[in-house]
Amino acid sequence: xxxxxxxxxxxxxxxxxxxxxxxxxxxxxxxxxxxxxxxxxxxxxxxxxxxxxxxxxxxxxxxxxxxxxxxxxxxxxxxxxxxxxxxxxxxxxxxxxxxxxxxxxxxxxx
Amino acid sequence: xxxxxxxxxxxxxxxxxxxxxxxxxxxxxxxxxxxxxxxxxxxxxxxxxxxxxxxxxxxxxxxxxxxxxxxxxxxxxxxxxxxxxxxxxxxxxxxxxxxxxxxxxxxxxx
Numbered sequence: 001x002x003x004x005x006x007x008x009x010x011x012x013x014x015x016x017x018x019x020x021x022x023x024x025x026x027x028x029x030x031x032x033x034x035x036x037x038x039x040x041x042x043x044x045x046x047x048x049x050x051x052x053x054x055x056x057x058x059x060x061x062x063x064x065x066x067x068x069x070x071x072x073x074x075x076x077x078x079x080x081x082x083x084x085x086x087x088x089x090x091x092x093x094x095x096x097x098x099x100x101x102x103x104x105x106x107x108x109x110x
Numbered sequence: 111x112x113x114x115x116x117x118x119x120x121x122x123x124x125x126x127x128x129x130x131x132x133x134x135x136x137x138x139x140x141x142x143x144x145x146x147x148x149x150x151x152x153x154x155x156x157x158x159x160x161x162x163x164x165x166x167x168x169x170x171x172x173x174x175x176x177x178x179x180x181x182x183x184x185x186x187x188x189x190x191x192x193x194x195x196x197x198x199x200x201x202x203x204x205x206x207x208x209x210x211x212x213x214x215x216x217x218x219x220x
Contacts, residue, residue, distance in 0.1 A: 031206050042197065043154070043210040050206060058207065090153050097142065097201075099208060101153030 002026045006091050006102035013081045013109045021076040021105050023091030031094035032074040033058075034066065036087040037104075043090065049074055081109045114198045119215040122188045130183040130214055132198030137178050142201040144208065145172065145183045147194040154197060154210075157183065193218045 004025045013019055025032065030051045035043040035058075045058030049068040063085060065077040074093075078085060086109045091102045115133040122128040134143065142161050146154040158165055158172045160181075165172040171184040185192055197213040 033208065035210070042195075042212040045207060045209060048207060056205075059209065092153070094206065094208075097144075097159055098156045099144075099146070099154070101155070104151075104153055 004091055004093055004100050004102040006089075006105050008105060009103065010106045011108070013078070013107065015081060015083065015109060017081050018077070018079050019081070021078070021089055021091070021107075023074045023076065023102060024072050025074075025091075025093040025100070026072065027093060027095055027100065028071060029093035029095040029100075030071065032068070033092045033094070033099070034064075034074070034076045035090045035092065036060065036085075037090065038087050046076065046089075078107075083109050085109050113209070114200060114211045116196075116198055116211060116214045118212070119217065121217045121219060122185075123219050124190060125187050128185040128188045128192070128216065128218075130185070130196050130198075130216065131180065132182070133180045134198070134200055135179045137200055140202075140204060143172065143174060143178075143181050144199040144201050145170070146197045146199060146210075147192075148197070148213070149194045157196070159201075188216075188218045190218050190220060192216065 007022045033048045034046040037043045044060045047066040049055045055066050089105045092099045144159040145157040148154040160172045173182045195213040195215050
């Protein structure tokens with residue numbers, strides 16, 4: 001049972017670099033989410049999607065972009081990485097009133 | 111987005127019941143009350159959810175106040191494996207956004 005798969009698990013970026021966090025789910029869920037979690041804090045919603053081709057901003061979208069070309073994939077793009085984007089990123093999908101989270105991607109910007 | 115308020119931390123003895131409170135005074139009629147928990151270095155996992163009536167499952171019970179402005183997650187017999195951060199979340203019934211708060215860190219004493 002794959003569920004929600006995120007890659008990479010760990011990444012170190014230099015200030016100003018760009019990267020994409022990949023997320024894929026095999027449960028045919030329409031709703032998908034990206035959250036970030038800073039040390040000792042709760043989760044903050046970055047972007048979410050209610051289906052292929054439809055995305056919307058969450059609480060903290062600045063510095064990020066998303067796309068949803070298929071039901072399965074919901075990549076998160078970081079443009080011009082900044083130290084403030086050092087965080088753990090969780091991708092999730094929702095089905096039958098339950099959110100399923102990936103294992104997280106630890107990102108450090110130096 | 112409606113907000114939730116939870117105590118920062120709670121302690122319980124092993125094998126005893128635990129009552130985790132949550133206030134959501136600005137809840138709307140279409141908001142579902144969800145509970146998730148997060149073990150260290152893991153993504154959150156589903157615990158239970160409800161709309162108006164009390165709910166039970168194998169993990170816990172959810173007691174919802176009649177006016178829906180508060181709820182309580184009940185763990186009937188706490189174990190050491192229940193030590194986690196517990197999040198009370200309101201799922202926006204219109205947009206399907208899940209907004210996490212800071213959660214309650216539960217410590218279970220042996």
